[in-house]
Amino acid sequence: MIDLIKQPWPWYFSGTMIALIMLLLLFFGKSFGFSSNLRTMCSMAGAGRKIRFFDFQWKNQIWNMMFLIGSVAGGYIATNFLSNPSPLKLSPATVADLNRLNVSFDGTLNPASLFSLPALTDSKTLAILLIGGLLVGFGSRYAGGCTSGHAISGLSNLQLPSLIAVIGFFIGGLIMTFLIIPFIF
Amino acid sequence: MKLIKYMLAGMLFGIIMIKSEAASWYRIQEMFRFQSFHMYGIIGTAVVLGIIAVMLIKKFNIKDIAGNPILFHHKERAYFKYAFGGAIFGLGWALTGACPGPMFVNLGSGYAGMAIVILGALLGTFLYGVIKNNLPH
Secondary structure (H helix, E strand, O other), X not given: OHHHHHOOOOHHHHHHHHHHHHHHHHHOXXXXXXXXXXXXXXXHOOHHHOOHHHOOOHHHHHHHHXXXXXXXXXXXXXXXXXXXXXXXXXXXXXXXXXXXXXXXXXXXXXXXXXXXXXXXXXXXXXXHHHHHHHHHHHHXXXXXXXXXXXXXXXXXXXXXXXXXXXXXXXXXXXHHHHHXXXXXX | OOOHHHHHHHHHHHHHHHHOOOOOHHHHHHHHXXXXXXXXXXXXXXXXXXXXXXXXXXXXXXXXXXXXXXXXXXXXOOOHHHHHHHHHHHHHHHHHOOOHXXXXXXXXXXXXXXXXXXXXXXHHHHHHHHHHHHOOO
């Protein structure tokens, strides 16, 4: 059993499990949407005193913050206890493309050259991470949701606005991948 | 005690994000370069099953664990904010390889750089709150 879990999961099993998370939250009387937590965190830090957008009943969102804390723990557990050492099966075409951008594929989930502690001493890397995060935070609130809220919850409920948002995610992603990343990496 | 179940659900979510490799910068690059079916398969499976499940919940008026009807909210009708806000999100998603969930999951995995991405995301959310009323929606 544990050996089965330790293997990388096939896409159809992973997709089924994500749908299960959405259903689990629906049965708890909530809805699956992760980026609301970023707004909640701003409100918890006191942003609501000056800015109306953050002046809301954030205590109703504590359940979602618990979900967030659980997700950090889940990342720790999966990485340390539920992984096998075999490298990620990334497409050779992607490996070649990334090599041309001087990002080497190290077989893990995320490149150490961007996300490891030593990488943070490089000011360009710091800027990439900070600006990238800023775009995600700003964009998800502007669009009223992220991958979980729109692509999973919204599309499951056949919401046209979510479809527009998901198309927007892809347009932005393609622009970054093909038009911007080649110049900054 | 009532809150523990959300933490357990989050924990399961974190494990899924790592084991599915959806929390991988490499996999997101591969997706945007159309070089593998992996991410499309994950999202496609989740959406197809999600659509069926939501239809069944509506058809049979299935209740939640507290006995209340499960409600689905219609997203506000608009175009610009979803398309434009979504595109801004997409720029950041492709650059950092992380949407909001995986940022935190990967922090738990031990990627220190994710703390900077999260800081950026909080700043971006804050900035949106500040200038919201001056933006077209």
